[in-house]
Amino acid sequence: MKFGTRLLHNGNEIDPVTGAASIPLYQASTFHQEDVDQPGSFDYARSGNPTRHALEETIAQLEGGCRGFAFASGMAAISSTLFLFSSGDHLVVSKDLYGGTFRVLTEVLPRMGIQADFVDTTDLTAVEEAVRPDTRAIYVETPSNPTLKVTDLRGVADIARRHGLTTIVDNTFLTPYFQRPLELGADIVIHSATKFIGGHSDVVSGLVAVKDPAVADRLYGLQNALGAVLGVQDSWLTMRGLKTLAARMEAATTSAGRIAEALSRNPEVKQVYYTGLPDHPGHSLQASQASGHGAVFSFDLGSGKKVREVLSQVRLPIVAVSLGAVESILSYPACMSHAAMPAEERQARGVTDGLLRLSVGLEDPDDLLEDLERAIDGRRLLSVSSEWRASIV
Numbered sequence: 001m002k003f004g005t006r007l008l009h010n011g012n013e014i015d016p017v018t019g020a021a022s023i024p025l026y027q028a029s030t031f032h033q034e035d036v037d038q039p040g041s042f043d044y045a046r047s048g049n050p051t052r053h054a055l056e057e058t059i060a061q062l063e064g065g066c067r068g069f070a071f072a073s074g075m076a077a078i079s080s081t082l083f084l085f086s087s088g089d090h091l092v093v094s095k096d097l098y099g100g101t102f103r104v105l106t107e108v109l110p111r112m113g114i115q116a117d118f119v120d121t122t123d124l125t126a127v128e129e130a131v132r133p134d135t136r137a138i139y140v141e142t143p144s145n146p147t148l149k150v151t152d153l154r155g156v157a158d159i160a161r162r163h164g165l166t167t168i169v170d171n172t173f174l175t176p177y178f179q180r181p182l183e184l185g186a187d188i189v190i191h192s193a194t195k196f197i198g199g200h201s202d203v204v205s206g207l208v209a210v211k212d213p214a215v216a217d218r219l220y221g222l223q224n225a226l227g228a229v230l231g232v233q234d235s236w237l238t239m240r241g242l243k244t245l246a247a248r249m250e251a252a253t254t255s256a257g258r259i260a261e262a263l264s265r266n267p268e269v270k271q272v273y274y275t276g277l278p279d280h281p282g283h284s285l286q287a288s289q290a291s292g293h294g295a296v297f298s299f300d301l302g303s304g305k306k307v308r309e310v311l312s313q314v315r316l317p318i319v320a321v322s323l324g325a326v327e328s329i330l331s332y333p334a335c336m337s338h339a340a341m342p343a344e345e346r347q348a349r350g351v352t353d354g355l356l357r358l359s360v361g362l363e364d365p366d367d368l369l370e371d372l373e374r375a376i377d378g379r380r381l382l383s384v385s386s387e388w389r390a391s392i393v
């Protein structure tokens with residue numbers, strides 16, 4: 001069965017008890033036991049809840065894992081997974097990393113004796129050179145945020161296999177619709193389902209899928225022990241989002257490609273970072289490991305002044321952190337996701353004062369492009385709405 005069909009027919013879409021076509025909200029924290037010597041499938045909702053269970057089985061299926069886990073946020077998923085490691089362990093991690101993950105790896109885990117080195121994982125030689133005798137895992141984000149650097153997932157998994165390491169991939173940007181890291185050799189895949197999987201800017205949610213049953217047992221123990229589980233309502237919303245993932249990713253990615261291409265021809269735009277553009281350095285690698293380029297791209301307007309002008313002029317995208325929603329979201333990394341990073345370090349990574357990131361939503365791409373180009377070219381709204389004005393005079 002094709003992926004788009006499996007989103008809707010994966011064995012977890014119908015309530016096994018009532019036949020309901022939408023898994024009900026089992027808003028219960030505890031479950032009556034008929035026989036204390038033979039406990040039922042569910043006993044206490046931190047350990048398991050039928051609504052959350054349906055979502056967990058679904059993400060396992062979609063990523064090709066043996067088991068899935070739903071957490072209270074992407075960061076809860078990431079932190080709980082990182083608790084698989086112990087004092088004395090070392091991790092090799094992508095340098096271009098989600099800020100929250102960077103914070104856990106630099107401010108929390110070192111206190112527990114877990115160390116991380118941040119390397120450019122697009123360079124496989126650098127990855128292999130960073131592996132030490134105490135290294136236990138390689139943790140990768142691809143494409144990276146916000147300049148969309150692409151890491152060779154098969155190459156990283158190969159290095160990990162040769163050194164007996166676990167490969168962990170944050171697959172938030174592409175979702176299993178476009179990229180399935182477990183099929184490329186990774187061991188654990190993580191999502192902030194707050195983004196494309198939830199898809200509607202209405203839920204904070206995290207998912208993990210695991211390939212190996214022994215690792216899954218350990219992660220289940222951690223999920224139950226640490227307790228950062230996803231609530232019932234949020235599990236339902238995440239499942240509801242997943243059902244339309246294929247349609248949303250297709251439409252938004254088609255629009256993103258069109259808009260990125262048009263902006264790359266705009267003389268006011270210094271640079272566009274999108275793996276769908278043939279001149280992006282990761283273009284062909286991305287095409288070899290993912291079936292699409294996703295709906296997020298970044299573009300550089302040259303200065304913070306120009307950025308502020310554009311942000312004050314755009315009408316359609318909301319100006320916000322986050323990505324992956326039905327509405328387009330325009331983010332300013334220098335002041336948002338990368339604000340804590342020293343300016344020089346930011347510049348060195350291409351996160352300049354002129355860089356904006358656009359997560360394309362489901363608006364008509366003609367309208368989005370017109371809105372963006374009008375803001376970028378400094379035209380006032382009135383000058384392009386003559387048609388609308390004509391219609392009211």
Ligand SMILES: *Cc1c(COP(=O)(O)O)cnc(C)c1O
Nearest residue numbers: 073074075098170172192194205
């Ligand atoms: C948002 C995000 C996270 C964190 O997820 P939350 O749901 O906000 O906790 C992790 N990784 C990536 C790539 C993200 O975009």
